[in-house]
Amino acid sequence: MxxxxxxxxxxxxxxxxxxxxxxxxxxxxxxxDEYEEKKTTQKEADDLRNRRNTxxxxxxxxxxxxxxxxxxxxxxxxxxxxxxxxEAREKExxxxxxxxxxxxxxxxxxxxxxGQDESANKEVSRWGTPVKLDFTPLPHQEIGEKLGIIDFExxxxxxxxxxxxxxxxxxxxxxxxxxxxxxxxxxxGFREHFVPFLVNAESLTGTGQLPKFKDEMMxxxxxxxxxxxxxxxxxxxxxxxxxxxAEKDLPIWVTAYAPSFRRESGSYGKDTKGLIRVHQFNKVxxxxxxxxxxxxxxHRSMLEQAEKVLRLLNLPYRVIxxxxxxxxxxxxKCYDIEVWLPSLNGYKEISSVSNCTDFQARRxxxxxxxxxxxxxxxxxxxxxxxxxxxxxMVAVLENCQTKEGxxxxxxxxxxxxxxVTEIK
RNA sequence: GGAGAGGUGCCAGAGCGGUCGAAUGGGCCUGACUCGAAAUCAGGUGUGCCCGAAAGGGUACCGGGGGUUCAAAUCCCCCCCUCUCCGCCA
Numbered sequence: 001m002x003x004x005x006x007x008x009x010x011x012x013x014x015x016x017x018x019x020x021x022x023x024x025x026x027x028x029x030x031x032x033d034e035y036e037e038k039k040t041t042q043k044e045a046d047d048l049r050n051r052r053n054t055x056x057x058x059x060x061x062x063x064x065x066x067x068x069x070x071x072x073x074x075x076x077x078x079x080x081x082x083x084x085x086x087e088a089r090e091k092e093x094x095x096x097x098x099x100x101x102x103x104x105x106x107x108x109x110x111x112x113x114x115g116q117d118e119s120a121n122k123e124v125s126r127w128g129t130p131v132k133l134d135f136t137p138l139p140h141q142e143i144g145e146k147l148g149i150i151d152f153e154x155x156x157x158x159x160x161x162x163x164x165x166x167x168x169x170x171x172x173x174x175x176x177x178x179x180x181x182x183x184x185x186x187x188x189g190f191r192e193h194f195v196p197f198l199v200n201a202e203s204l205t206g207t208g209q210l211p212k213f214k215d216e217m218m219x220x221x222x223x224x225x226x227x228x229x230x231x232x233x234x235x236x237x238x239x240x241x242x243x244x245x246a247e248k249d250l251p252i253w254v255t256a257y258a259p260s261f262r263r264e265s266g267s268y269g270k271d272t273k274g275l276i277r278v279h280q281f282n283k284v285x286x287x288x289x290x291x292x293x294x295x296x297x298x299h300r301s302m303l304e305q306a307e308k309v310l311r312l313l314n315l316p317y318r319v320i321x322x323x324x325x326x327x328x329x330x331x332x333k334c335y336d337i338e339v340w341l342p343s344l345n346g347y348k349e350i351s352s353v354s355n356c357t358d359f360q361a362r363r364x365x366x367x368x369x370x371x372x373x374x375x376x377x378x379x380x381x382x383x384x385x386x387x388x389x390x391x392x393m394v395a396v397l398e399n400c401q402t403k404e405g406x407x408x409x410x411x412x413x414x415x416x417x418x419x420v421t422e423i424k
Numbered sequence: 425g426g427a428g429a430g431g432u433g434c435c436a437g438a439g440c441g442g443u444c445g446a447a448u449g450g451g452c453c454u455g456a457c458u459c460g461a462a463a464u465c466a467g468g469u470g471u472g473c474c475c476g477a478a479a480g481g482g483u484a485c486c487g488g489g490g491g492u493u494c495a496a497a498u499c500c501c502c503c504c505c506u507c508u509c510c511g512c513c514a
Binding site for chain 1: 443471
């Protein structure tokens with residue numbers, strides 16, 4: 001959620017920044033106008049309430065003395081009639097302003113490339129050299145099926161297309177990746193959590209999935225105010241919803257493994273085969289709560305933390321910074337890490353690391369108190385995949401495949417593989 | 425799922441129709457005392473919004489929403505959550 005006062009005081013700048021995020025100036029005008037009306041309406045309502053409260057106290061005094069208070073009560077009755085109308089308008093404006101604010105995306109940081117879509121993204125770095133294979137690499141789904149470690153058909157039988165059944169060494173590898181990632185992050189100082197996999201509407205509003213992305217993104221439970229969590233960013237970020245943290249406790253670094261559930265409606269036809277785009281996938285998530293002045297540095301260090309996983313696995317990747325038009329709703333700046341996939345002869349997104357500044361903190365009401373001034377301020381929240389486990393599986397299968405059709409387990413995973421060094 | 429109890433400030437806990445943003449105790453902060461500390465004493469200690477240059481003023485908030493009333497933390501209704509007992513279950 002954006003700061004209404006910022007919009008008010010910087011109309012032109014806000015309009016320009018939001019244009020990069022495909023938001024027209026009309027919406028900003030609307031919200032600013034409504035806010036101006038709200039202020040005068042609130043003033044009038046406050047004055048009316050003040051008069052009523054004063055009179056009510058006088059009535060109380062008179063009655064306690066046994067005096068007649070009919071005249072005062074008549075005046076209050078008159079006030080109440082007007083108050084009803086003014087308060088109704090006040091409420092209407094509040095709700096409309098809030099609804100608009102909840103649907104506005106975060107403002108991009110000044111160093112984010114401006115553009116309408118992914119064509120304006122910029123590569124910032126590369127690591128590793130894609131291996132030159134002396135045979136035609138197979139796509140991961142074929143490797144998985146041939147080795148009998150991924151069963152797409154039975155996954156679909158059990159739950160439907162986009163639900164994956166891992167078997168034997170495949171299941172073991174998935175679990176190894178999760179544990180390896182969690183260990184890597186907790187060693188770096190992230191506190192491990194095990195979170196609820198169902199989340200309520202308040203939590204989803206806090207991180208920004210609601211109200212805007214309800215139908216295309218989320219599975220909702222029937223007759224319940226509960227949703228399958230679309231990313232562990234939601235439960236992790238909401239740990240401190242409606243709380244005031246102490247400055248000395250910041251930054252707070254947390255991590256969790258959780259499955260992510262996504263309806264992906266509207267994306268039919270894209271990445272229909274294999275593990276790339278599915279309805280349930282595992283992810284190890286990183287979340288940070290930081291002071292505003294430290295969030296940029298925290299963002300860079302979070303990116304490095306996610307990169308570390310790929311380096312340890314020896315998987316080549318590149319980092320890109322997303323353009324204003326390609327960033328997620330809550331992000332003010334976002335790096336994507338893309339891993340090398342031989343079957344594509346190119347790079348594919350495996351992690352997204354975002355600085356959400358105070359956007360989520362304002363929605364979720366996560367604040368901290370400055371030690372010196374005692375003032376409360378919104379924290380900055382950051383989140384990043386560290387990494388998407390399913391897509392890491394893809395990268396391992398494809399990059400570590402051999403001419404013989406086997407897969408050699410990367411050294412970093414061996415402690416987690418119960419003696420399996422090669423999947424045959 | 426059934427029966428009961430309860431959700432009040434940083435914490436504990438009173439208030440159960442008016443003068444209550446809220447007693448009291450603890451914590452914390454400031455000052456006095458002290459070489460320093462402890463103890464003691466005095467004062468202070470919520471958040472949002474609006475007006476204001478500021479000082480300050482107004483308003484709202486006692487789990488959430490609605491209602492009754494001149495007036496609601498207090499009464500009524502709905503919802504959420506916690507605890508105890510029973511049932512069920514990993």
